[in-house]
Amino acid sequence: MSKTAASIAKRILWPTMTGPLDVTTWGIAMRLDPRRNITEKRLLLSPSRFELAERELLHARLKVGDQFVDVGANVGAYTMWVAQIVGPSGRCVAIEPQPSVLARLRANIQLNPNFNVTLFPCGAGPKDDVMALSIGGSNEGGASIAMASGGTHRVDVRVRPLLDMVVESELSRIDALKIDIEGYEDQALIPFFKAAPKHLWPRLMILERSEKDWQQDLLGLLKSLISTPSPSRQEGRTADLLQAFLKKQNIQSHREANNVWAMSKRFDASRPTLLLNSHHDTVPP
Template structure:
């Protein structure tokens, strides 16, 4: 479980604080990335397994950067953490923004949107791993964001119970498909469909969905687009790039539903759908 000590108890100090601040000032270049790797190793040895209290994008977070790539990036380089994706989201935010964060991890995307969307937003942060879910809810409480609702379940093609495979080297990586790393740990978790989740919250529309489920995005999106009314098709759809692992041509399916590829980054594909689009083919 996440430590119950008040925020600030694990604030970095001395040389550790100096080096973290330094990595956060660097541009996104090859040379800077190499420098960050070297500094990161030194800092994590000095931290010796302790959590770290930080701020990123104006929100408070407590992170454990040792076996979670997401937390490592948020700690050392928030300025380059999915920068294009977050910029697109920030530009899209409007009154009453509805954002669904599937595979929320420790809450980076949800917290970012909440910090900018105001009190009328509705944000659903979905995370199936019990330990990571604890970290997510802790970070939400740190910021007292009433606009975020966290749900501890997997999102799958059908409601019920599923096997989730956990990567032992990256606590933030779990999938309904066997992960590439040997020694993946299977656990059984409750699952709901994306449509069931959204309709259960009573949403009349969805502005944006971020879906990061380690190659199982096709298993979730295909049935959703087949069954959801077009008013629940998100304007923005941010998908982890699983082109090599998807079992269908998901990009073509999205194109048939009125989406165009807005951005392609190292990690993700961002699709946008024109307002008022009603294609059903």
């Protein structure tokens, strides 16, 4: 759907809506409420443009039987997309704490019983705790622990270490990990990389860049991991570490993010990759 058609559809559809819609997106059954969540609006009105570079990268790199972790799953756009790729023999772990969004994520998992998805109804952070989650009135998908003083209201949610959830899920590896938790990425990833065995380090990571909100130097840690030598040839598949495309340090738009993704295709697809994603959920498509 073009932007003009999407705008017309919104003006016609929104006033008549009384609740979520059951639709088919990318051939996947989904329950969406686009009135209060920008992600759901984009999935309904412009699914072909939604995170296109990231979805194409995942499609190119993942195969049947692979394992994926979605930190900040929202209603499950990435989870559902990857679950379709990896099939019933693959594994998807979805992590989402925001109650109203979580309800639709649960529904989307239930609507697709052939997808192998493990759901954790909590946030990811440095320790097992209860923390305040700030929720915006116009964009429920932009809820944030890092910016708990913002938003229109707050709810207390459970937060768990990412490694604990990966271990509990009995994943043998992480072929891809996507994380978008509104400025709390450093608090989830730094403890993970410090504690996780190298065979659990993700081979592909799609990371929301939120340096202005991070309390620790996450990119610095990733750079240090890149420079660490692989301990053995046998562990090279996972311990060859993160081949990061950090030449684009100041990614400002999807266009530049797409360029980073295009660069990755010139490298050996078996090597770990970091895609730095700078999309902004608060800006409509």
